[in-house]
Amino acid sequence: MRLFYENIHVRLGGKEILKGVDLCTEEGKVTGIIGPNGCGKSTLIKTTFGLVKPVQGRILVGKREAYAIRPREMASLIGYVGQDTGCVFDFSVWDVISMAMYARSFERYTAFGAKKCISRSLQYSEKEIVRQALEELGIYHLKDRSILSLSGGERKLVFIARAIAQGADTLILDEPTNHLDISRQLFLMDYLRTCGRTVLIVLHDLRLAAHYCHRVYLMREGEVLASGDPIKVLDAERTRQVFGICAKACVNQGGQRDFSLFDGISQQENGG
Numbered sequence: 001m002r003l004f005y006e007n008i009h010v011r012l013g014g015k016e017i018l019k020g021v022d023l024c025t026e027e028g029k030v031t032g033i034i035g036p037n038g039c040g041k042s043t044l045i046k047t048t049f050g051l052v053k054p055v056q057g058r059i060l061v062g063k064r065e066a067y068a069i070r071p072r073e074m075a076s077l078i079g080y081v082g083q084d085t086g087c088v089f090d091f092s093v094w095d096v097i098s099m100a101m102y103a104r105s106f107e108r109y110t111a112f113g114a115k116k117c118i119s120r121s122l123q124y125s126e127k128e129i130v131r132q133a134l135e136e137l138g139i140y141h142l143k144d145r146s147i148l149s150l151s152g153g154e155r156k157l158v159f160i161a162r163a164i165a166q167g168a169d170t171l172i173l174d175e176p177t178n179h180l181d182i183s184r185q186l187f188l189m190d191y192l193r194t195c196g197r198t199v200l201i202v203l204h205d206l207r208l209a210a211h212y213c214h215r216v217y218l219m220r221e222g223e224v225l226a227s228g229d230p231i232k233v234l235d236a237e238r239t240r241q242v243f244g245i246c247a248k249a250c251v252n253q254g255g256q257r258d259f260s261l262f263d264g265i266s267q268q269e270n271g272g
């Protein structure tokens with residue numbers, strides 16, 4: 001399912017944070033949002049769920065206006081993992097992922113009442129979904145651990161597994177590789193690229209963006225500066241202009257998309 005953001009304007013704290021952003025995902029493809037700290041990446045994806053309300057613009061989820069979709073239906077259409085995966089309650093990993101079943105069969109679970117633990121009322125097929133999500137993310141061994149006892153990276157993977165278990169064909173992930181070691185970063189990005197879902201992902205790592213994203217949107221100060229194939233978007237001039245570094249996306253000797261750093265911080269940006 002495609003997500004379509006048209007002319008999105010957001011004001012927060014009296015400041016214009018997004019200034020007419022247009023963005024469109026492609027079905028089954030990975031679309032990256034990249035740009036410096038504070039340029040509005042998270043704000044943009046929060047508008048999808050009404051967590052931030054645009055003063056102008058339109059968001060379509062498939063062919064429907066996002067604001068006409070009720071939260072519980074939205075959860076069956078889009079799996080979302082934000083930047084913050086902090087947790088207060090002492091649930092097991094299995095319980096946390098089981099909560100995804102609310103999105104799949106909300107009516108059935110509300111009948112059990114809030115106090116009853118959802119994981120004890122799962123049908124066989126639902127247990128299979130939870131087990132599969134744990135296995136796909138390589139965290140089955142954590143299933144009985146308390147979510148509170150996990151490391152930042154482990155916790156991130158649990159919340160991504162929950163988003164996958166929701167059954168949505170679209171995932172929105174805000175810096176999902178944050179806290180992950182290099183091997184798990186590559187594992188996760190590989191999974192996202194090949195899982196067949198529509199993925200909208202905020203990334204800081206330009207090497208991951210160049211290698212794994214089918215298309216990127218480069219943002220600066222609340223606007224999209226360029227979009228398209230990462231190799232074309234992240235050329236040396238834009239990379240210097242936006243990030244102040246001497247680098248560019250390229251195809252390496254092995255024929256793989258890569259991001260190459262020439263000389264660290266641009267001398268020009270550094271006053272040199």
Ligand SMILES: Nc1ncnc2c1ncn2[C@@H]1O[C@H](COP(=O)(O)OP(=O)(O)OP(=O)(O)O)[C@@H](O)[C@H]1O
Pocket residue numbers: 012013017035036037038039040041042043044
């Ligand atoms: N509630 C708010 N009130 C005022 N300003 C806000 C509010 N929320 C966010 N901002 C500001 O909006 C700007 C964009 O924030 P946003 O979190 O979207 O940036 P980002 O591109 O995701 O940054 P990062 O890469 O650091 O996560 C920032 O300058 C931030 O300080």
